[in-house]
Amino acid sequence: MRRFSLVLSLIGAAYLDPALAEEACPNPQGALGVSRIVEIDAKTGPLFGGFTKYEKEPRFLEPKEVVLTFDDGPLPKYTKPILDALDKFCTKATFFSVGQMAQAYPDMVREVMGRGHTMGTHTWSHPLNLRALSLAKAEDQIERGFAAVALAAGQPIAPFFRFPGLSDSGPLLAHLQKRGIAAFTVDVVSNDSYIGSPQRLAARTLDQVERQNGGMVLFHDIKASTAAALPTILTELKKRGYKVVHLRSKSVFEPLPALTAELEAKRLTAEAKKAGPKKGEAAAAEKPKLVPFYAAIAASNLEAQSEPQVTPLAPEARERVHAGGTHATASTPVASPDEAAGAVTQPATPARRKHARKRHKPDSDPLSLSNAVNGRW
Ligand SMILES: [Zn+2]
Numbered sequence: 001m002r003r004f005s006l007v008l009s010l011i012g013a014a015y016l017d018p019a020l021a022e023e024a025c026p027n028p029q030g031a032l033g034v035s036r037i038v039e040i041d042a043k044t045g046p047l048f049g050g051f052t053k054y055e056k057e058p059r060f061l062e063p064k065e066v067v068l069t070f071d072d073g074p075l076p077k078y079t080k081p082i083l084d085a086l087d088k089f090c091t092k093a094t095f096f097s098v099g100q101m102a103q104a105y106p107d108m109v110r111e112v113m114g115r116g117h118t119m120g121t122h123t124w125s126h127p128l129n130l131r132a133l134s135l136a137k138a139e140d141q142i143e144r145g146f147a148a149v150a151l152a153a154g155q156p157i158a159p160f161f162r163f164p165g166l167s168d169s170g171p172l173l174a175h176l177q178k179r180g181i182a183a184f185t186v187d188v189v190s191n192d193s194y195i196g197s198p199q200r201l202a203a204r205t206l207d208q209v210e211r212q213n214g215g216m217v218l219f220h221d222i223k224a225s226t227a228a229a230l231p232t233i234l235t236e237l238k239k240r241g242y243k244v245v246h247l248r249s250k251s252v253f254e255p256l257p258a259l260t261a262e263l264e265a266k267r268l269t270a271e272a273k274k275a276g277p278k279k280g281e282a283a284a285a286e287k288p289k290l291v292p293f294y295a296a297i298a299a300s301n302l303e304a305q306s307e308p309q310v311t312p313l314a315p316e317a318r319e320r321v322h323a324g325g326t327h328a329t330a331s332t333p334v335a336s337p338d339e340a341a342g343a344v345t346q347p348a349t350p351a352r353r354k355h356a357r358k359r360h361k362p363d364s365d366p367l368s369l370s371n372a373v374n375g376r377w
Pocket residue numbers: 071072122126164165347377
């Protein structure tokens with residue numbers, strides 16, 4: 001209860017009282033903490049992380065540095081304990097939330113941001129494979145996801161995006177560049193979509209972190225095993241000398257105003273329906289409260305503590321050339337034929353999970369692109 005009221009007091013606050021910050025970080029010396037902040041200027045549409053066949057930015061992480069990322073949420077049942085674990089270790093992460101999930105749990109989106117984490121997006125409805133959609137539909141998925149998460153947040157969010165299944169493409173990367181969005185793939189796959197045992201998940205994640213000597217780690221905040229394993233993973237990272245780097249955006253994302261207005265109108269209509277005919281009319285007559293996207297992202301509780309060193313990162317504009325030397329297009333997918341056939345899996349539904357389990361080979365090389373699109377993320 002105390003934690004809950006603390007969190008409420010943080011929402012929308014421009015700063016955090018140092019006494020409260022201390023409470024949020026009970027053991028700053030012993031905790032994993034944040035070793036430095038990398039502040040990314042996304043205006044040229046950079047592409048980060050190892051899992052892509054497109055020309056990417058050089059790795060900005062030093063050996064033994066990790067970035068913690070959580071996809072597919074928010075889902076309060078698991079997002080909350082994950083936030084508690086991150087707080088206990090005084091560390092920060094980046095969340096790539098799904099638009100529909102954010103609309104379903106807007107309070108959770110605000111809580112993630114209120115607790116000092118960075119909010120990026122992961123499409124509107126997590127389609128199986130953006131490359132399998134028309135370019136217009138895929139772009140709408142990206143834009144609608146940003147508009148929905150920002151609306152739920154009630155404050156500007158970072159122009160940070162992760163492709164579901166890491167299914168990037170030349171034309172979609174070009175769209176991100178045009179819109180000043182940074183794309184993030186991954187370096188380390190926890191495989192939490194498929195590992196139910198927290199012990200096994202912790203062991204596997206740490207093993208992969210060791211193999212890559214750090215990197216951007218992919219988790220999902222919709223998984224029970226992730227919530228249960230995270231304290232062990234963070235304890236071990238600290239013990240083994242790893243450092244957490246927190247990503248921050250230099251600028252905020254500006255959603256398309258038409259999409260924001262459309263989503264807000266739908267929300268008001270839904271609210272009006274729920275409220276019944278009389279109150280409903282009043283709600284429907286209410287003017288949409290659009291988010292002031294020109295504003296800066298509110299200072300996080302990270303800044304209330306002594307702020308770690310900030311490394312600015314402003315990659316130059318570059319053409320996203322496919323590593324094969326040619327430009328890939330939406331009609332020439334770069335990954336496996338399975339993916340082109342739409343075999344990727346959205347992690348949320350049990351039926352899909354069952355289907356994915358059948359296809360999935362647990363011992364296959366985790367660092368292969370075809371795994372990304374064969375039902376893993
Ligand atoms: Zn996902």
